[in-house]
Amino acid sequence: MSSNADAPVETATASVEDLQAHVETLEAELADLREAVDDDGQKSMTIIATKGTLDMAYPPLILASTAAAFGWDVVVFHTFWGLEILHEEKSKNLKLSAVGNPSMPMPNAVAALPFMDNVATSMMEKKIAENGTATIEELIETSLDMGVDLQACQMTIELMDYDEDEFYDGVTTGVGAATALQHMADADVQLMI
Amino acid sequence: MSQHEVTQTLDVKGLSCPMPVVKTRGAVDDLSAGEVLKVVSTDSGSMSDLKGWADSTDGVSMLDQEETEESDDTLFVHYIQKE
Known part of the structure; x- marks a missing residue:
């Protein structure tokens, strides 16, 4: 469980800009995945x-x-x-x-x-x-x-x-x-x- | 009797699976939003099949289903609304 313990430290040291960019990347990936899975529901x-x-x-x-x-x-x-x-x-x-x-x-x-x-x-x-x-x-x-x-x-x-x-x-x-x-x-x- | 305002009636008496569902699809395609199709079938399987079709197909809803007797036949009547 050491990786979990490390996580807050990384978060604390990351800048707001870095986090924002990271969130944007994740959101884009999520949108791609949704599109791939959903396929208009057809x-x-x-x-x-x-x-x-x-x-x-x-x-x-x-x-x-x-x-x-x-x-x-x-x-x-x-x-x-x-x-x-x-x-x-x-x-x-x-x-x-x-x-x-x-x-x-x-x-x-x-x-x-x-x-x-x-x-x-x-x-x-x-x-x-x-x-x-x-x-x-x-x-x-x-x-x-x-x-x-x-x-x-x-x-x-x-x-x-x-x-x-x-x-x-x-x-x-x-x-x-x-x-x-x-x-x-x-x-x-x-x-x- | 049902009090739905029926726009069109589809007679599929004497036809069996899959024709009641297939012909209903065609008839619904010709309707406008809000209009109601009455489907009259002699196929007892149509009670489950048309309900299942309406429930899992976008743009249609099953308003009502009923069984009636006509001379010696049992009729299965369905009221389907195009959304």
């Missing part, structure tokens, strides 16, 4: 969407559109199978997997039969329509309208041999992991789905 969220099944396409889009309604700055970075969500044609034909899903009302041996994924998908699509749940296409259009930045991983676009024209208008292309990380570092909420 929250932001980054989601990494990696799955392309019908059930896994919903959570990123529901959270993204809702966060946009809160006025948040939202980025959804789509990579690997998550890219199918942004693909205009494929997004309308996303499938539900019947196999390996314990919530399916059928044993795996039956679920593995040909066309069972189509049967499960049709059942789900019927429920979605009956429940008034938005379609994937509606959620994408809504998210884009609300200013959500839907990003398509450039590496995956090339890996899957997609053409940039095949994605919805308004989707950001030409971005990679570094862009995603940059948003994640600044975001209040980061999710990988």
Whole structure:
């Protein structure tokens, strides 16, 4: 505790001008820190969407559109199978997997039969329509309208041999992991789905 | 019934999460300060969701929420004021 004991002596010997300059420096630093922390109070969220099944396409889009309604700055970075969500044609034909899903009302041996994924998908699509749940296409259009930045991983676009024209208008292309990380570092909420 | 002076009514009957919140945001954006939006939903989750949205979003406040019956449906009615 010797440093505490020394402090009053230093204060006593410092001139008023020195102290004033010191206070001004501290106030400037505090203002900088406040600005860095506060950021106008606007929250932001980054989601990494990696799955392309019908059930896994919903959570990123529901959270993204809702966060946009809160006025948040939202980025959804789509990579690997998550890219199918942004693909205009494929997004309308996303499938539900019947196999390996314990919530399916059928044993795996039956679920593995040909066309069972189509049967499960049709059942789900019927429920979605009956429940008034938005379609994937509606959620994408809504998210884009609300200013959500839907990003398509450039590496995956090339890996899957997609053409940039095949994605919805308004989707950001030409971005990679570094862009995603940059948003994640600044975001209040980061999710990988 | 609520005695709030309603400027506009938004019908989101039959829609489920996240559409009631998303459409409410759009409707509130079209209002002027002080005006009140009435939102009518059949989604029971909208009671918690719209309250949560209004409480944590700048520039809006939830004045009132009520449950009413209309034929066979339960309606969840929200009164939101733009500040």
